[in-house]
Amino acid sequence: MALNITASRPDPALLDLPWELPLETWPEEHLAALPRGISRHVVRFVKLSGRVLAVKEIKADIAAREYQMLRVLNRIEVPCVEPFGVVSGRVDVNGNPLDACLITRHLQFSLPYRALFSQSLRVGTSTRLIDALAVLLVRLHLTGFWWGDVSLSNTLFRRDAGAFAAYLVDAETGELHQALTDGQREHDLDIARVNIAGELMDLEAGGFLEAGTDAIDTSNRIVTRYTELWNELTGLERFEKGDRWRVDERIRRLNELGFDVDELAISTDFDGTHIAIQPKVVDAGHHSRRLLRLTGLDVEENQARRLLNDLDSYRAGTDRQNDDEEIVAHDWLARIYEPITRTVPRDLAGKLAPAELFHEVLEHRWYMSERAGHDIPIEDAIRDYVATVLPSKPDEATVVGVDTVEMPVVAMFDDH
Amino acid sequence: MATVKFDEATRLYPGNDKPSVDRLNIDIEDGEFLVLVGPSGCGKSTSLRMLAGLEEVNAGKIWIGDRDVTNLSPKDRDVAMVFQNYALYPHMTVADNMGFALKIAGVDKGEIRKRVEEAAKILDLEQYLERKPKALSGGQRQRVAMGRAIVRSPQVFLMDEPLSNLDAKLRVQTRTQIASLQRRLGVTTVYVTHDQVEAMTMGDRVAVLKDGLLMQCDTPRHMYDHPNNVFVAGFIGSPAMNLLDVDVTDGGVQVGGSKIPVERARLDSSSGKQVTLGVRPEDLELTSEGQGIPVTVDVVEELGADAYIYGSTNAKQHADFDESGAEVPERPFIARVDGRRPPAKGETVYLAPKSGHVHLFDAGSGQRLGD
Ligand SMILES: Nc1ncnc2c1ncn2[C@@H]1O[C@H](COP(=O)(O)OP(=O)(O)OP(=O)(O)O)[C@@H](O)[C@H]1O
Ligand SMILES: Nc1ncnc2c1ncn2[C@@H]1O[C@H](COP(=O)(O)OP(=O)(O)OP(=O)(O)O)[C@@H](O)[C@H]1O
Ligand SMILES: [Mg+2]
Ligand SMILES: [Mg+2]
Numbered sequence: 073m074a075l076n077i078t079a080s081r082p083d084p085a086l087l088d089l090p091w092e093l094p095l096e097t098w099p100e101e102h103l104a105a106l107p108r109g110i111s112r113h114v115v116r117f118v119k120l121s122g123r124v125l126a127v128k129e130i131k132a133d134i135a136a137r138e139y140q141m142l143r144v145l146n147r148i149e150v151p152c153v154e155p156f157g158v159v160s161g162r163v164d165v166n167g168n169p170l171d172a173c174l175i176t177r178h179l180q181f182s183l184p185y186r187a188l189f190s191q192s193l194r195v196g197t198s199t200r201l202i203d204a205l206a207v208l209l210v211r212l213h214l215t216g217f218w219w220g221d222v223s224l225s226n227t228l229f230r231r232d233a234g235a236f237a238a239y240l241v242d243a244e245t246g247e248l249h250q251a252l253t254d255g256q257r258e259h260d261l262d263i264a265r266v267n268i269a270g271e272l273m274d275l276e277a278g279g280f281l282e283a284g285t286d287a288i289d290t291s292n293r294i295v296t297r298y299t300e301l302w303n304e305l306t307g308l309e310r311f312e313k314g315d316r317w318r319v320d321e322r323i324r325r326l327n328e329l330g331f332d333v334d335e336l337a338i339s340t341d342f343d344g345t346h347i348a349i350q351p352k353v354v355d356a357g358h359h360s361r362r363l364l365r366l367t368g369l370d371v372e373e374n375q376a377r378r379l380l381n382d383l384d385s386y387r388a389g390t391d392r393q394n395d396d397e398e399i400v401a402h403d404w405l406a407r408i409y410e411p412i413t414r415t416v417p418r419d420l421a422g423k424l425a426p427a428e429l430f431h432e433v434l435e436h437r438w439y440m441s442e443r444a445g446h447d448i449p450i451e452d453a454i455r456d457y458v459a460t461v462l463p464s465k466p467d468e469a470t471v472v473g474v475d476t477v478e479m480p481v482v483a484m485f486d487d488h
Numbered sequence: 489m490a491t492v493k494f495d496e497a498t499r500l501y502p503g504n505d506k507p508s509v510d511r512l513n514i515d516i517e518d519g520e521f522l523v524l525v526g527p528s529g530c531g532k533s534t535s536l537r538m539l540a541g542l543e544e545v546n547a548g549k550i551w552i553g554d555r556d557v558t559n560l561s562p563k564d565r566d567v568a569m570v571f572q573n574y575a576l577y578p579h580m581t582v583a584d585n586m587g588f589a590l591k592i593a594g595v596d597k598g599e600i601r602k603r604v605e606e607a608a609k610i611l612d613l614e615q616y617l618e619r620k621p622k623a624l625s626g627g628q629r630q631r632v633a634m635g636r637a638i639v640r641s642p643q644v645f646l647m648d649e650p651l652s653n654l655d656a657k658l659r660v661q662t663r664t665q666i667a668s669l670q671r672r673l674g675v676t677t678v679y680v681t682h683d684q685v686e687a688m689t690m691g692d693r694v695a696v697l698k699d700g701l702l703m704q705c706d707t708p709r710h711m712y713d714h715p716n717n718v719f720v721a722g723f724i725g726s727p728a729m730n731l732l733d734v735d736v737t738d739g740g741v742q743v744g745g746s747k748i749p750v751e752r753a754r755l756d757s758s759s760g761k762q763v764t765l766g767v768r769p770e771d772l773e774l775t776s777e778g779q780g781i782p783v784t785v786d787v788v789e790e791l792g793a794d795a796y797i798y799g800s801t802n803a804k805q806h807a808d809f810d811e812s813g814a815e816v817p818e819r820p821f822i823a824r825v826d827g828r829r830p831p832a833k834g835e836t837v838y839l840a841p842k843s844g845h846v847h848l849f850d851a852g853s854g855q856r857l858g859d
Contacts, residue, residue, distance in 0.1 A: 110575055112575075131653070171655070244653065249501075250501075251503065253502070253544065254544070255543040256537075259569075265592075269588065270575065273577070273580060273588055277580045278578075288592055
């Protein structure tokens with residue numbers, strides 16, 4: 073059988089990879105040692121034409137289906153890994169068939185949850201991960217996507233101004249419908265809860281879980297966080313006709329949670345004494361979209377919130393409240409954000425994404441100011457941060473050397 | 489343990505104009521292994537979720553034992569939905585991997601240990617309980633995953649394509665293990681797959697669904713020998729049954745150059761001048777030139793004692809549909825022949841159905857004619 077590559081923009085260099093070898097035995101020279109979550113299939117990171125790709129060996133029909141699904145999810149702008157292609161028709165040197173490979177782009181600055189737990193941990197890491205996963209799950213469900221295998225392992229995390237942003241990495245079991253039923257959502261939540269409990273108990277058994285964290289209590293948090301968010305985003309709210317401020321209040325709350333309301337249904341009672349409102353179309357990314365529009369910066373939601381706050385203080389500090397917002401934003405970008413993020417020496421640039429670095433510097437300045445008892449200029453803060461904090465951070469563009477785990481479900485040897 | 493009954497169970501998804509599961513009736517016996525099979529989108533997962541309590545039932549009822557569970561929440565039904573994808577946790581022992589879901593459910597330690605040990609005995613994993621999954625073979629790992637379901641000891645197991653991501657070899661192994669395990673445990677099981685071979689090898693009975701409608705629910709043997717309609721005839725069996733649209737003649741049907749006698753009563757209920765004739769590849773024999781169905785051989789697959797020939801014929805093949813519902817243009821005509829003297833590629837052979845081995849279906853409704 074001939075090698076068959078499906079990709080939207082195929083890179084000819086793909087042909088130079090050793091497709092005739094089982095993925096497990098690919099030589100070091102092609103590989104990038106990055107951490108992975110638990111998986112049943114063999115997954116490797118491969119260096120190709122200056123980028124890093126994730127390659128997963130999997131049955132051809134499943135690979136094709138997952139590839140298509142990821143393409144659709146990307147098109148509807150759900151946070152997930154970007155599909156790169158499928159290679160099928162592989163045979164080894166003896167002509168025996170090998171499974172197909174699904175190729176996705178390595179998600180830069182992303183961390184599998186296991187890597188986060190093997191670093192020195194801030195308290196509350198597991199709850200912050202679960203909060204991020206709850207947001208992802210709600211977003212997926214709002215688009216009609218049933219995941220079928222919700223877990224920490226099937227999610228990648230990016231730092232997001234002290235919190236995390238979650239991305240879907242494994243779409244193998246997913247289904248996309250017009251809208252999900254309550255039963256389908258409940259099913260996903262149940263799967264999530266059990267998987268998360270298992271994953272946290274595993275960390276506990278390995279001595280990685282933060283002391284004082286209870287695996288089961290923490291796993292239940294996915295249900296409560298999800299339900300709160302879902303109700304806020306989709307729930308019907310009734311109030312008396314006089315309380316019309318509650319319409320604006322609802323929109324404000326949704327914005328605060330990071331969502332824009334694109335469509336809100338408003339109806340009155342039969343006798344006109346009560347009003348009912350219900351968001352019909354909500355769209356994640358309230359802050360990041362606004363920041364993108366003002367500055368062209370494409371960052372995570374909480375990072376955007378942080379940067380917008382800094383932009384606001386800049387505006388107040390320079391007394392330009394009456395100037396056009398876009399012009400002020402442009403100046404802030406050129407005078408504050410870019411100089412600060414560019415201060416980082418090249419060899420330390422892979423430590424943190426620029427927006428995350430900016431957030432850290434703002435935090436650092438706050439601590440420095442508190443210690444000094446007066447305001448510290450941001451230029452001093454970045455200098456001190458680069459000198460004292462940044463060098464000891466792990467490289468997160470491509471974290472290396474963390475324990476990675478595979479539990480292949482292949483018939484390894486015949487028992488029974 | 490318990491019986492399960494789908495009683496006119498119907499699910500219409502909001503926004504759809506047609507039910508995804510349409511008045512489903514199945515009576516599942518206590519301890520039975522029932523497989524739901526059918527092409528993608530036929531309503532298998534929906535049916536299973538309705539039984540699990542994860543999908544609203546718009547009309548009809550669902551019973552577990554003598555309890556009407558139609559409006560009960562999932563946790564009050566005592567069913568265990570076996571996940572499609574089971575992770576194994578590397579730092580946890582085999583025992584903990586099997587028992588952790590019970591811990592979540594709040595079962596006490598002693599009871600968990602007891603159930604894990606029982607399950608390990610059944611699964612032949614006793615000596616591995618304190619090991620880590622890494623030290624196990626692929627097959628043993630698969631059994632640990634099964635252990636996770638067994639320890640819950642529910643009244644009914646529900647499994648939705650649990651083998652879909654296994655490699656071919658492990659899939660066949662695990663299939664047999666699940667079936668034999670189920671028989672030993674005797675727990676009523678509803679199993680979903682789109683693979684008819686899997687369905688036929690595992691199920692006590694098989695229920696074939698298409699477009700939300702139950703096509704037939706039967707033992708594998710009876711389903712194979714007596715498909716109720718053209719869809720089941722073409723769906724069940726590998727290689728698939730040959731289906732031809734043939735003319736009704738006086739006292740029989742005209743198949744190529746031969747007239748096959750058919751009892752009048754069998755044809756009486758047919759609505760038109762044509763019927764669909766089905767004959768399985770193994771129910772054909774070579775006949776003399778000019779008789780039967782002329783088939784030009786394209787491929788010969790030699791399997792030792794037998795050989796299969798795949799060819800083309802000028803007889804009118806019944807239009808067939810693939811998994812997505814699109815019409816499959818040309819299916820090869822398939823016949824099993826003697827492996828010691830197979831015809832050559834390019835040769836034209838004449839094939840006739842063995843007597844008593846033809847299936848007839850109404851050309852319009854597709855329903856089986858006669859018994
Ligand atoms: N594009 C990517 N970027 C970064 N990491 C990735 C990417 N693709 C895969 N990974 C890593 O590889 C791991 C395994 O991938 P994946 O979950 O797709 O495999 P799997 O075998 O299908 O898993 P499962 O056992 O859940 O079915 C992920 O947990 C993730 O850490
Ligand atoms: N939330 C939903 N809204 C609308 N239609 C839905 C929804 N969920 C499922 N369906 C539709 O119901 C039908 C039956 O779906 P179901 O998932 O039960 O099929 P299946 O037999 O399990 O298919 P597969 O083999 O692909 O898993 C399909 O046409 C599907 O598109
Ligand atoms: Mg995975
Ligand atoms: Mg299904």
